[in-house]
Amino acid sequence: MEQQQISAYLLKSGIRPLQKRVKIMSYLVSKRNHPTVDMIYSDLIHEINGLSKTTIYNVLNLFVQSGVTLALNIEGNEVRYDADTSTHGHFKCKICSGVIDFRIRKEELPNPMLEGFRIDEHHYYLKGVCSFCVNKIEA
């Protein structure tokens, strides 16, 4: 996606499309790799002169608050970020640590009997070993 489109998208979402914000969103959208803050930092430090890790925290927190990014808590200490805010599920591989998407329609997710509750977010996480690592183990 073009930086122009990213800017327009951020603006529409009530976020001033400053350079670093556009670069970070651009990274999330193009990579689609559910990165941690550290992954984003070590990738963008080369590209953006004098980037600080604090800025990444700031920007991501803003993105999450504004609803343009999801914070995924699949495992323990690590938070992963996802610019795809549509309904979908996540699989995390125990071996290679990769997180991959799978399509799920909202209607497929069970709707539990929670009388009087207001439900804002659905998260469906699977954990196991991805096909690539399954092959490695068997070999």
Added chain:
Amino acid sequence: MEQQQISAYLLKSGIRPLQKRVKIMSYLVSKRNHPTVDMIYSDLIHEINGLSKTTIYNVLNLFVQSGVTLALNIEGNEVRYDADTSTHGHFKCKICSGVIDFRIRKEELPNPMLEGFRIDEHHYYLKGVCSFCVNKIEA
């Protein structure tokens, strides 16, 4: 549940049923409140003489490894522990921070097309506002 039963259960699961382990499992089983390490610590410190937080980490890690306890990563940094290892879902209230169970049969959970993957764990988390807090807000 009796401490006797807890001991037998741990033993059957390959865990030596030492005093503190039994007490901690007993707490999890009876309270069913999905506590954090700190909640367990502040509750049991009165009951168990000279209990260390490190021991709680040790014991819980052992429980999780042995499969008698689930570690839930519903939100950010906090890990919550659950002695109910059967298939069920969790709802977390943004207001009161409580985590409650809801029944879900394994067959109700969607089975995504993940060719060649080995799936070990299913986690279904909902977030929102519980009925009690919804009432508080309206009032």
Added chain:
DNA sequence: AATGTAAATTGAAATGATTACAAAAATAAG
């Protein structure tokens, strides 16, 4: 283009959760 103001970014220090580790205590075996 220069100026002023508000917002964003930075780096260092603070915080909070978890782990590492070595010493002390408890448990099991002989």
Added chain:
DNA sequence: CTTATTTTTGTAATCATTTCAATTTACATT
């Protein structure tokens, strides 16, 4: 009882994230 093994403890180390004051940037107005 003695000894070997396992567990627990307390402290220090580590790691992720937040706080905060100082600096820089963006941008509207002269």
